[in-house]
Amino acid sequence: MDKHVSHRPCDDETAPDPMEGVADLLDRIAGASLAQWTMGIAPESLMAAYADWAVHFMRSPGRSLLLSAKGARKAQRLGDYATRALGGGGKAERCIAPLAHDHRFDDAAWDTWPYGLWQQSFLLTQQWVDAAVRDCPGVSPHHEAILRFGLRQMLDLVSPANFAATNPVVQQRMLETGGKCLADGAKLWAEDWQRLVRREASDTGEDFEVGRNMAVTPGKVVFRNELIELIQYAPTTERVRAEPILIVPAWIMKYYILDLSPENSMIRYLVDQGFTVFTISWRNPGPEMRDTGMEDYRRDGVMRAMDAVSAITGAEHIHACGYCLGGTLLAIAAAAMARDGNNRLASVTLLAAQTDFTEPGEIGLFIDDAQVRYLENLMWQQGYLDSRQMGGAFEMLRSADLIWSRGVQEYLMGKRASANDMMAWNADGTRMPYAMHSQYLRRLFLENALARERYVAGGATVAMTDITAPLYVVGTEADHVAPWRSVWKIHTLTDGEIRFVLTNRGHNAGVVSPPGEDRRHYRVLDRPEDENHHDPDAWLAIAALTSGSWWTDWSEWLLAHSGQSVPAREPGNAKAGYPALDDAPGRYVLER
Template sequence: MPESQYQAFRNPQDRMLNGAVARLTQGLSPISLTLAWFDWAAHLAMAPGLQMRLIEKTGRKAAKLALYARRSLADPAAERAVEPLPGDHRFNDPEWGAFPFNLYAQSFLLSQQWWYAATHSVRGPSQHHQDMVWFVARQMLDVMSPANFIATNPVLLKRTLEQGGTNLLRGWQNWVEDQERRIANKPPAGAEAFQVGRNLALTPGKVVFRNHLIELIQYAPTTAQVHPEPVLIVPAWIMKYYILDLTPQNSLVKFLVDRGHTVFMISWRNPHSDDHALGMEDYLRKGVFAALDAINAVVPGQQVHGVGYCLGGTLLTIAAAALDRDDDRRLASMTLFAAQTDFRQAGELLLFIDDSQVTFIEDMMWDRGYLDASQMAGAFQMLRSNDLLWSRMVREYVLGERTPLNELMAWNADPTRMPYKMHKEYLHSLFLDNALANGHYLVDERPVAISDIRCPIFAVGADADHIAPWQSVYKIQLQSDVPVTFLLASGGHNAGIVSEPGRRNRRYQVATRSETDHYVDPETWRERTPVREGSWWPQWADWLAERSGALQVPPALGRAEAGLVALCDAPGTYVFQT
């Protein structure tokens, strides 16, 4: 046994302590936070000039606030001293323009500006530590926001007076209900209206293959003829697959089937403690490779259009690189939805990724054998605490108003777990070591390189994605030696992908770089590429059709002579695992 593993088993009490602390801190390492603060504070202490400028900045902001106060008393519509950051809607209501609430809001926003400058102007600390200090400062600021308290929020105050405090009673009832549901491990209020197989994941099909890790769904054709090349969709196992088959109106699966494609979907197992030893190699072998083998048996002699979403796209990239390295040309094309292949710009999630943080996350998983979905959800909420946490708590617990769940929100409340070994390898290999981008990721003990991929690539990023920033997704153009079509969609990590035709306020930009075109940086690309209105799905469907053969009779669901018979109807059984 390697020494590192021996030490881990010899000192289980250390891991138990770390795991207990990590669960209290949502996986944030207090050691990592302390190091970040000391790095920042020590450099600030050695910068007397910057200290003087920050003191001057305090005086200027106080003067700016006083000037605004004088102007606003004479003219309530006076120009504000500072505007909220993009995406901050806490002070949008007109009531915030009245005295003294306008001063509360402006004072908060000016303080937020000051803290941003204080955490980002210090020379010397690592960028990671600066970001962590700003993250902690932002959390504290969000806690103290005037939008959170009745006395300083005009909307809350007005509503409470109008309703005689009954909103507070409803808010209390909402809070009690949420705690009862949390303790009983039940989904949030309203999720009962959405059920898989009843009004979600309705596209007809059959499970034609099953192993310990996946069920492979083959969807029934809806057209008299189909393209010969099937489509394999590899969703992330951090989510259940039916985000791509929500309702008939916004199902990407149905959209593809209606366009004459034979579609296969991987439905991942929801791991428990017994699955702690499942690693990245298992997800590759028993996942993507097993699915390809089954599809080749159902539709023999045809290449496959591979489609990967989020982490599923990263795994598909690894699989494609390994196949082409070994001269296996089973993929006709590769499409990546919000999937990263270079993790150096992995967005705000990097706040939770350094050696100390990863150690804490490992110990948090160690005693259970998996990373619980609630722990991942807590981390995502902290990244956008003003929107996902505090604004929601104010709305539901003070105003007493529930936001009705839609199908996407109901899917988001149906999470999965991450097995210990896989998540540990994922964090170390892809995040910390960036092994895939650096050509160090091993498959069969040999490295794979994205430049080995020989099939054309279609990559989709979303302009408001905080999980896989579009600039990071765009980097596939630096790594590949084949034509890459990059599409930038409006929306976030989920809503940018679930962007069906007919949805309002949808737009996208798309351009193809050939092997001979010079590289263009992402911001220049965005400035030069025309904006198109509407859903991007038809654009991608046309791209697939151009790389597919002439229409022919659809294949049967499964292939009995290959031992692939219909095991059950879609959506299968793994999707119901809790």
Template sequence: MKTGRRGVAEAPLSAAPQHDPEKQAAEEAFRTIDRLFHARMGRAALGLSPLALGLAWADWAAHLAISPGKQAELAWKFARKWQRLTAATSGGDGAGAIAPLKQDRRFLDPAWQAQPFAAWSQGFLLAQQWWHNATTDVPGVERRHERLVEFYARQWLDMVAPSNFPLTNPQVLARTQAESGQNLIRGAGFWLEDMASSLTGQHPAPQRKLGRDLAATPGQVVYRNRLIELIQYSPTTAQVHPLPLLIVPAWIMKYYILDLSEQESLIRWLVGQGFTVFCISWKNPGPEDRDLGFEDYRKLGVMAALDAVSAITGAAQVHGLGYCLGGTLLTVAAAAMAREGDRRLASLSLLAAQVDFTEAGELTLFTSEAQLALLDDMMWLDGYLDKTAMAGTFSLLKSQDLIWSRMVREYLLGERDGETDLGDWSRDATRMPWRMHSEYLRRMFLDNDLAEGRMEAGGAPVFLQDIDLPVFAVATEADHIAPWHSVFKLTWALPGEVSFALVSGGHNTGIVAAPGNPRASFRLMQHRPGDHHPAAEDWAAATPRQTGSWWAPWADWLVRQDGGAPIAPPPMGRADLGYAPLDPAPGRYVRQE
């Protein structure tokens, strides 16, 4: 008997049972019961699988219970840490027990050096270190389970950190004394506002408006289908580079992350550099879009947009740029085009995009079989994954900064952050259709089909090694969604010339760091076919950091791929070819709630 990929026996074709409508209906009814139960359970658990976590804790606890050496080691380390804490705090200055991790800014204020706050902060940091030792390196625990237990232990510890409570935080106590408690009154008001917004789903309207302050680069929607609007931006130079640029943003975000205010808009900057720029604006899907899959996003998104750009400009080739998940989608499309002999892509620029998901960071903690089964049933019920679910997951990955430190700042210190371009954009979240998101998580994060040659597009497999195009890949140093070590794999996963830029900042802040940003810096590598492949850390350590934005060297690279003289700007749309201008940018889809 033949065995399937997951080890399930498959009956011979000759033994296949005849179609039985009554049996099929009954099986579907039983499956529906399971789906409804799981969906309700998932909502109650905020989209996180309690079974996945329970199995991980059981695995860890069982193996720790049969590891007397590990238990003895933990007892020994506990005694040593207690001794260090006592010695460091008995002199009154609280120095010397343990230093916070580089990214931990909770205890940097000098007030934490006075007693009893020093003892509390140092005790917390030592406890945090001890729990890391306790949840890791237990013999026999599955690696995935170990990472999940360590992650949640860290989350719970961050929740009870002394910095989170007014009576154990010296900064809050000092502010309360200085303001006679007005900071707590303001914080209570902020908390009530947030609770009301959470319960009603109604959030205060941002002062910045789309089309005026954000997504304000002039242009026209020149194509629309049920999934995308294609925006063509108006030229601002007398001549333009010969090859146009098509931007494929992630469908998990509104496209205008790349068209923020005038000073931070990559799209506006590119137009000013003489590029003819087109950008996809994805529809915010609803229940009616539940069955749109990954292949639909490739065909109705990338390929439909590429057809339009080619027709409007008359260019034989087009530069492709993909951001985050859009970069993964664009890579799949490029591989399918290479397989079919379609040479319309001149180059690929991939921003914080992954093609191999074996080291995709802590986001993989939420892509186990149990977790994806729960998410799948939640999305099946509504037809989509609600926009708050992914936002909550991303916040959990950086809970220290995005949850607890923010709560201290707003609710205890009474400081509400002013509006920012990125802040307004991040609150303008999108939904994900059931079929697409389920396919993406399983094929990429769970099974790694693209990197391992099992991904299909257009009814046939696609292979990364078929993409013989020059590539410019950008990764950000502090990326918690697409870790730079994972993006670095593009340098050896693709066969052609790959330029790799490691830039300062996070998943979003590093990408939108415009020229003139005082904190922007980058490292650059050019890898050509036949070159040896350096290890990621070795390359980073040996490569000097350059100050400034990565935008300029990338634009220079694009110009080198053009290989032609500047031309007159193409028309804005082509009504005679079915691409008449429909609406001014930013269009309709980006405004969908």
């Protein structure tokens, strides 16, 4: 009798390996642990950048010879400076000037002997090191940028400005205070260290407080869900424009950057110009919101707020304004609305907001596959990205000013910088959910999906070309978060009407630009619908330069795109199902 025996394969290659989950878990734990110590910066990205440069440099004997010659010339310039200084009583004209943004050596004491020799030697070395890694044939631009950044951090660490023994300004302060400044600095350092250990916010004094003298424009919370509070502001004019304004701030920051102290409040300014103003106040997420993604922010944030604004005011059209990451989200929402035939938008204003991420600026140093994986591991462990972990990366982009100069001022000279409303707001950090931030970095920064018409919102892809509402777009000259040339790229994504404004100062100070402040200016140029655009440099050459605040230009533009006036609207509409819930600024903005 034949016996048929069935044999089970020893190894089924199609079945999932149970060890894969264990391996992924171990990898994530290891990555998260290391990321805690490196501020989310991936060491492998730094090593890859160095290896790329080193390999190409070693096979470039001509470049080695060129750098040797540069080094010899710089040594000669330094020797000539030293000779002139010794012959001139310790002073001489500098042979190299600091970069325009570097103010560490502005004090005249730095031009006396031997401090002048030290700062000139440092600046020449800094210039030579940068030249050594710049434009090396074959090195990828991203690796070159990372290496230049890393070397800059190393050099900034040993700057003569950082040490009492080599800083004449610190030594003068020591003489004036009898050395007490060092004791005061040690006390400030101890206070900051304790706050760091306790994970407390930076000390900005008691002069600024949300609800007392910041975020005090009168209004009511008129809607709340698990993600947002919607605030409607009380009118200050008898009549208002028919179209309300909805502001979409970034959830990387608290909304009151646009409602600081009354004299610096954009929201108060708009209300006083006769607009009905609403703003979203985002919830500060904790671990329970780890799976909240970009689509949740669009659907339950922007679109839910827009529905409430329409129901409360009865307006057919809305002016929508998005700032930073909120502007990018608003652009996605506007494209999805246009795709679906939703024409509620009277206009779209984007403040320092990118829609094309091919040139994201220096922040791109922290965004490649390895870096994003590192951050994902960190967020996977916590459920969110903490504001301190984000802030550290931004500070390193301007380490000379934000880290070392501040450290010298506080810890060596014993003087805490005077607080202002912007500093108080900046210290009031927020978190970002794991899913959302991962999607944001991968889909927008790494894949540039929005500009390539591959971004999915509401179940289908969106295209910026579908937006027909007029656009008012603001870039800032000194923006290291959303460089203005990157913001300008919206000209290439849509054929609609664009009024592009370039204002002075940076990402925050350029946007918060109340009328009446000194040294404010902006450039502006319209591109009519379906008209060819200029490249950024050509735009800069022909755009009209105007003194003052761009807020006045924006207000006039909004008025020109608005209908007739209607009686002023008080916050809330109980009949429409939106009663006033709480006084502004609400609950979510107070969450820590």
